[in-house]
Amino acid sequence: xxxxxxxxxxxxxxxxxxxxxxxxxxxxxxxxxxxxxxxxxxxxxxxxxxxxxxxxxxxxxxxxxxxxxxxxxxxxxxxxxxxxxxxxxxxxxxxxxxxxxxxxxxxxxxxxxxxxxxxxxxxxxxxxxxxxxxxxxxxxxxxxxxxxxxxxxxxxxx
Amino acid sequence: xxxxxxxxxxxxxxxxxxxxxxxxxxxxxxxxxxxxxxxxxxxxxxxxxxxxxxxxxxxxxxxxxxxxxxxxxxxxxxxxxxxxxxxxxxxxxxxxxxxxxxxxxxxxxxxxxxxxxxxxxxxxxxxxxxxxxxxxxxxxxxxxxxxxxxxxxxxxxxxxxxxxxxxxxxxxxxxxxxxxxxxxxxxxxxxxxxxxxxxxxxxxxxxxxxxxxxxxxxxxxxxxxxxxxxxxxxxxxxxxxxxxxxxxxxxxxxxxxxxxxxxxxxxxxxxxxxxxxxxxxxxxxxxxxxxxxxxxxxxxxxxxxxxxxxxxxxxxxxxxxxxxxxxxxxxxxxxxxxxxxxxxxxxxxxxxxxxxxxxxxxxxxxxxxxxxxxxxxxxxxxxxxxxxxxxxxxxxxxxxxxxxxxxxxxxxxxxxxxxxxxxxxxxxxxxxxxxxxxxxxxxxxxxxxxxxxxxxxxxxxxxxxxxxxxxxxxxxxxxxxxxxxxxxxxxxxxxxxxxxxxxxxxxxxxxxxxxxxxxxxxxxxxxxxxxxxxxxxxxxxxxxxxxxxxxxxxxxxxxxxxxxxxxxxxxxxxxxxxxxxxxxxxxxxxxxxxxxxxxxxxxxxxxxxxxxxxxxxxxxxxxxxxxxxxxxxxxxxxxxxxxxxxxxxxxxxxxxxxxx
Numbered sequence: 044x045x046x047x048x049x050x051x052x053x054x055x056x057x058x059x060x061x062x063x064x065x066x067x068x069x070x071x072x073x074x075x076x077x078x079x080x081x082x083x084x085x086x087x088x089x090x091x092x093x094x095x096x097x098x099x100x101x102x103x104x105x106x107x108x109x110x111x112x113x114x115x116x117x118x119x120x121x122x123x124x125x126x127x128x129x130x131x132x133x134x135x136x137x138x139x140x141x142x143x144x145x146x147x148x149x150x151x152x153x154x155x156x157x158x159x160x161x162x163x164x165x166x167x168x169x170x171x172x173x174x175x176x177x178x179x180x181x182x183x184x185x186x187x188x189x190x191x192x193x194x195x196x197x198x199x200x201x
Numbered sequence: 202x203x204x205x206x207x208x209x210x211x212x213x214x215x216x217x218x219x220x221x222x223x224x225x226x227x228x229x230x231x232x233x234x235x236x237x238x239x240x241x242x243x244x245x246x247x248x249x250x251x252x253x254x255x256x257x258x259x260x261x262x263x264x265x266x267x268x269x270x271x272x273x274x275x276x277x278x279x280x281x282x283x284x285x286x287x288x289x290x291x292x293x294x295x296x297x298x299x300x301x302x303x304x305x306x307x308x309x310x311x312x313x314x315x316x317x318x319x320x321x322x323x324x325x326x327x328x329x330x331x332x333x334x335x336x337x338x339x340x341x342x343x344x345x346x347x348x349x350x351x352x353x354x355x356x357x358x359x360x361x362x363x364x365x366x367x368x369x370x371x372x373x374x375x376x377x378x379x380x381x382x383x384x385x386x387x388x389x390x391x392x393x394x395x396x397x398x399x400x401x402x403x404x405x406x407x408x409x410x411x412x413x414x415x416x417x418x419x420x421x422x423x424x425x426x427x428x429x430x431x432x433x434x435x436x437x438x439x440x441x442x443x444x445x446x447x448x449x450x451x452x453x454x455x456x457x458x459x460x461x462x463x464x465x466x467x468x469x470x471x472x473x474x475x476x477x478x479x480x481x482x483x484x485x486x487x488x489x490x491x492x493x494x495x496x497x498x499x500x501x502x503x504x505x506x507x508x509x510x511x512x513x514x515x516x517x518x519x520x521x522x523x524x525x526x527x528x529x530x531x532x533x534x535x536x537x538x539x540x541x542x543x544x545x546x547x548x549x550x551x552x553x554x555x556x557x558x559x560x561x562x563x564x565x566x567x568x569x570x571x572x573x574x575x576x577x578x579x580x581x582x583x584x585x586x587x588x589x590x591x592x593x594x595x596x597x598x599x600x601x602x603x604x605x606x607x608x609x610x611x612x613x614x615x616x617x618x619x620x621x622x623x624x625x626x627x628x629x630x631x632x633x634x635x636x637x638x639x640x641x642x643x644x645x646x647x648x649x650x651x652x653x654x655x656x657x658x659x660x661x662x663x664x665x666x667x668x669x670x671x672x673x674x675x676x677x678x679x680x681x682x683x684x685x686x687x688x689x690x691x692x693x694x695x696x697x698x699x700x701x702x703x704x705x706x707x708x709x710x711x712x713x714x715x716x717x718x719x720x721x722x723x724x725x726x727x728x729x730x731x732x733x734x735x736x737x738x739x740x741x742x743x744x745x746x747x748x749x750x751x752x753x754x755x756x757x758x759x760x761x762x763x764x765x766x767x768x769x770x771x772x773x774x775x776x777x778x779x780x781x782x783x784x785x786x787x788x789x790x791x792x793x794x795x796x797x798x799x800x801x802x803x804x805x806x807x808x809x810x811x812x813x814x815x816x817x818x819x820x821x822x823x824x825x826x827x828x829x830x831x832x833x834x835x836x837x838x839x840x841x842x843x844x845x846x847x848x849x850x851x852x853x854x855x856x857x858x859x860x861x
Contacts, residue, residue: 066436068800069722069809090585095499096443098587101436141587148576149584155568156594160561167553171545 066101071111078118085114085124089131090141098141204269207257208348211298214250214305215338217243221331225324229397237324241312244327247334248302248309255302258347259289268354271295271347277360277777279748287371288361293495294347296374300491301337303375303382307411308334311386318407325393326386333385336518344511360748360777369429373422377449380419381487384452386411387459388484391477392526395533400473405466408480410836412463416456417832423449424825435783435798437718437813439821442591444499447570448490451563455483458559461552469614471541471549474534475556481530485523486563492519498574544616551609551617558602565594603656603707606700607663629666633659640711644816650714657711660704664697695835699828706824712793712817719812722803723754732814734795735759739767741808749773751784754799754808758788765790770797770810794818 067086073079086100091107099107099114110131117127131139143149184192221243228236261269262285265278275292276285284291290299308330315323341347390408394400426449431439440446459479466476493499496512543549569586577583607629611622637655644651668689672682717732728737740755753771757764768786775781786797793816800809 067720067811069720072720088587088589090587096441096585096587101438101441136583138583138585141585142589142593143584143586148580148582149572152568152572152586152590156561156565156598159564160557160598163557163560167557174542 066099066103066107067111068108071108071115073115073119078115081124082111082115082118085118085127086111088128088141089114090139092135092139203257204261204266204348204350207254207260208346210250210257211254211338211342211348214247214254214301215335215342217247217250218331218335218338221247222328222335225328226396229321229324234320237320240324240327244305244308244312244330247331248305251298251302251305251338255289255298258295258298259286262286262289265358267356267358268350269347270349270351273351273355273358275361276358277748278357280361280366281747283368283371284361284366287374288365290374291361291365291370294341294345297337297341297345297495298347299374299378300382301334301341303378304330304334304337304385307383307386311389311411315407319397319399319403321397322390322393322399322404322407325396326389329389329392329396330385333389333522336521340511340514340518344514357777360775363749363773363775363778363780363782364433366748366775366782367429367433369425369433373425373429376418376425377422380415380417380422380456381449381452381490383411383415383418384456384484384487387415387456387480388522388526391480392529395477395526395529398533398536400477400533400537402467402470405463405476409460409463409467412456412459412480412483413832413836416453416460417829417836419449419453419456420825420829420832423453424822424829428822432785432787432796433782435785436811437716437785437796437798437815439818442569442588444570445494447566448486448493451486451566451570452483452490454559454563454566455479455486458556458563459483461555465541465549465552469541469543469549471543472553474537477534478530479556481523481526485519485526486567488515488519488522492516493570543614546612546619547617548609548612548614551605551612554605555602555609558598558605562595562598565598566591569594600656603660603704606660606703607666610664610696610700611667625670626663626666629659629663632662644715647714650711653711654708657704657708660707661701664700664704668693668697691838692835695831695833695838698831698834700831702824702826702828702831704824705820705827706822709817709820709822709824712820713815715816716818717814719810721810721812722807723810724807729812731795731812732793732816733760734765734790734814736795736797736812738808738810741802741806746773748777749775752799752802752808754786754797754810756786756797758790758795760790766795768795768797770799772799772801789819792817792819792823 067083073082083100087098089099089110091097091099091102091104091110093104093106094102097107099110114127117130122130128140132144137144143152145153221240224236225240228234228239258271260266261272262276263282265272265276265285267273271292271294275288275295280288289295308327311323311326311330318326387408390404390411394404423446426446427439430441431437459476462472462476462479465472492512492515495515498512541549569590573584573586607626608619608622611625612619633655635655636658637651640651640654641648671689672685719729719731721729723729723738725738725741728735730736735758737757737759738754739757741752742755743750743752745751751771751773753769756768756770758766758768766788768788770786771784773782773784783798783800788795793814796813796815798811800811802808
């Protein structure tokens, strides 16, 4: 890890396995184009468990290949995408899903963009309101100020 | 011997950094000009010392001095010279040395080019910069010494990771560091401004060029890294939402927001508090990135726990600098008066929305990157946050930002006329619709591709609408247009180019939906169609490189029977590290690219190949180049530089009077 450069940290971890051209190898591809397309889509959302941050579709680790073959086996048998995902989650846990499922533990994760946006917008609006109120609105005189003005005017007249 | 003097120079640099951490600030507090005057020469000397130290390490690498642990671990006598030089920063210790070198470079640059700055602001800026220097030089000396010798030197080194033996390594990290670490100077400016209590348009005018310079480098560095990954990894991806990439994206988002803010603060004295906060935030995110990458915490929380020395040290630096600056910020920001009023619909208002969205993007990347670590640390549960999460959250955030961009560019300061702007953008809207329709007709679905393509056209045309109107307005003749062009402020031109650049990148990204991918096995003589091209594998052969051997596939790309390009994708194996890397064969044809990467040779003389046609893909990086060009135009704006010199002296004089 420390031997590789920051920007290539990810790449560094790849150098371990034997490299093939891409990840999906020609002998894995299914004859049925629709099934294959589903397989690719599924694979892109599944994490290679032994890699840094890659989907099994991108990885050339042997484990990723096994999972790609597994996904295709299940597709051939007629499993739905949902069923395959559930099966893999039962086996490997949520860790395998690159898109974390929405549940109690991930509520803050999925909610974060919206919360930041709303809180930020609210802060800006509140700030603008306060500023406008301070700077633009004609201010009513306070009682003390009114009394002072009155006395000053009276003094001038007398 | 040279190595030892390099080590010694680094120790001296630490001593100087400590001197510069104290004396200038003391001088500014005590009003002693002699103490403040210490800062610039010491900053320059520190840079020279760290530069020498860096040279010494490079010397050891170039001469293959295998008595040095760092050289043994990362070099090989047969390694080409360019990788001996760039290999210096291709490892932890060397890259940290480059880190402090860039830090010192920016300190020295401020010392040399900011003579017109108010004295106390400059002294404090250099002092804060020296604190950062001292912390990181100490980090290197205590935990990551690149000059460690070996008792029994081996005859040969372990070679550099093959993935790093690429021209990309020579360009990408220095650029990235210039950007990443360059943001330190905006941080130092902000901290100094808080210490001096000098937060005004003068501050904005000084901080803006430095932010811009760092932003240009960061933009180019990220784009370069993305292209490097694209052609080295062999599956045609260019952005992986990897934590390491996210670590560089967060400072970029913050720096982009900061750039927009400083222009408001400079011209209208508004948004002061927020600008200062962003200046602190941008570099804090750089520090966070350094921590994430350098501590090993990304691999897993446990890897961090087993060798915690480096991680804990950087964490301490992180807490100290982020915490310290925020405390300073909290203490001073309350006393700041917001200047420059503006209506919600105005240039300022648009920039506020821009900042809101960019900050939300930044927060999203932050949460997405750190959430799995936090969750594992707290509950032990492991989850993954990958590309699907970021794509899903980023697109809805960025689309409104793109829609807003040309509008904001054309709104007037203080109070804008939204309807008038919409009318003037009619050509941009038209271009967007036309583009979307044309793309849909030519390429068809997916819908998101042609819709984003249309958005890109709107952004590009919108970026130049204002300038176009100024040039082609009433009484336009060729001579008048030329005269008007030379009269245009370069900053406005820069903005237009930068905005158009991101539009160009968007067009490249949108086009990825029309890509063609073929995964197949080829035998010499085989031909196949990929998109509009016909590919023929002409030959498979082997050859020897300096420290590797490779199989390469000579492939001819034809378009309608005419040879368009010949490429040689290859698979290299490096015996010393017993590892491989793919070298993609890439031909750029009318802004798109044919991309071929090959796998191992099979016994029957066939080869696995992955072939793509990626229409318009070169625009992704081309757009980044245009953005950087826009930044450079803006940086070269004379008003900016002249203005700095002229206005700096004015407030300096009356300042002294009320202070007594």
